[in-house]
Ligand SMILES: [Zn+2]
Ligand SMILES: [Zn+2]
Ligand SMILES: [Zn+2]
Ligand SMILES: [Zn+2]
Ligand SMILES: [Zn+2]
């Protein structure tokens with residue numbers, strides 16, 4: 123169990139170091155824009171702000187309200203593509 | 219959105235300037251160098267609990283890293299360090315205002331770092347939504363008339379009169395008008411003509427045509443002037459008899475390209491490393507690679523030629539992909555077609571392979587349905603299927619090379635953003651026989667709506683109907699466009 127966490131941290135650090143974490147993040151961002159997810163989330167946020175027009179809307183308030191629905195809206199194809207690509211990438215990495 | 223920060227951030231900036239933010243951002247948010255990535259990889263853990271999250275922040279006062287699960291708040295309260303930066307997005311939280319705050323100057327720093335990071339990682343410029351500049355904002359305030367474009371709009375659709383047998387021209391014009399990037403160029407009034415007011419520039423004429431199509435009027439247009447201009451500049455097409463739509467398409471691109479280049483376009487479009495940079499070439503030009511391999515010494519001679527479209531044989535294969543597969547297959551040239559090998563210094567048998575070195579934004583395919591030989595002229599009416607979505611990766615030079623040496627490059631991080639997907643947006647059909655035929659076109663309007671253009675008549679069509687038709691010219695648009703990374 124402990125070992126697992128250490129390995130995860132190392133994998134995480136290696137991804138940052140090589141810049142690949144940013145590359146995967148950018149790929150994810152592009153896919154989410156492409157499939158319309160970002161526009162959907164924008165509408166969710168707008169609705170949440172409208173609902174609370176009287177009170178002051180904070181970032182945290184918005185995040186807690188929108189996150190569950192936004193997560194559920196991420197298409198399976200996007201999740202699958204990213205998972206597949208990250209997996210293949212990590213498996214083909216040579217030990218430094 | 220208020221981008222003047224808050225009183226607390228303004229006081230902080232007055233005392234310490236923007237440097238603390240710059241450092242945190244360049245090292246731990248958008249790493250602008252390898253050194254920065256090393257710092258970020260090794261030190262971005264919560265100082266209190268040792269975890270990499272949730273939502274890591276850094277104190278702007280003393281660069282203390284802590285998670286948003288309570289530890290950054292604890293640090294902020296106990297030290298009275300009220301400003302902290304979110305390390306994923308670079309936004310600043312003010313503990314006194316109890317929310318994220320936005321400051322124009324710091325946002326600009328963040329943007330510059332983001333671009334620098336993208337460049338250092340070989341990623342093209344991240345997408346940024348359009349924001350009006352001060353001129354545009356003023357124009358928007360001044361011009362109060364708004365038109366809401368719904369998904370089911372028919373704006374941009376207009377029939378074209380047949381001026382004898384000019385359906386070949388009508389369907390090419392319909393295709394050009396419905397080419398997304400060309401439409402954006404012309405409706406954005408990007409053609410700045412030096413020969414302004416002159417009626418000799420075809421680019422200006424097409425520009426006017428776009429205005430006519432999008433004016434909202436529904437009556438069919440007559441293209442006398444356009445036809446005349448093309449006749450003047452492409453003499454071989456003159457005359458009212460039926461012409462080949464493919465030939466007309468290439469001639470039109472050529473005249474448009476020449477008029478863009480003719481000094482009419484100013485210095486914006488000057489050729490760059492020998493390749494023309496006019497809007498026509500930016501959209502339609504790709505590079506075709508030809509590799510000739512000597513069978514004796516295996517020496518390869520490679521040439522790359524620009525192309526505006528790809529002509530494909532239709533006898534045999536039943537689909538566009540099969541046609542392309544055959545087009546890019548290595549072909550043995552045989553003993554009757556020996557080529558001089560510079561290595562062997564002798565005429566040798568060789569194999570030749572064509573692949574696509576670079577892809578254009580609009581990929582145009584010409585299915586060779588008309589066969590002209592000394593004995594007979596005939597039309598091949600065989601059905602060739604074509605997809606609505608097409609991935610061009612298998613026909614690329616880089617892909618063929620990778621397949622040859624047995625590695626698949628698609629999962630390497632450098633290949634991560636390679637995206638060669640295309641969507642069908644126009645089809646030109648030829649109906650009837652060789653000498654008594656008629657041209658019509660299907661065009662896509664917004665995503666998913668198809669219309670049949672038969673001279674002055676425009677009718678709604680289904681994608682099924684389009685895909686079942688006997689295609690002659692097929693037009694595909696790149697699905698995802700890259701942004702140029704231009705740091706000013
Ligand atoms: Zn602090
Ligand atoms: Zn913590
Ligand atoms: Zn504040
Ligand atoms: Zn002009
Ligand atoms: Zn050109």
Ligand SMILES: [Zn+2]
Pocket residue numbers: 512513514515516517559560561562563566
């Ligand atoms: Zn040789």
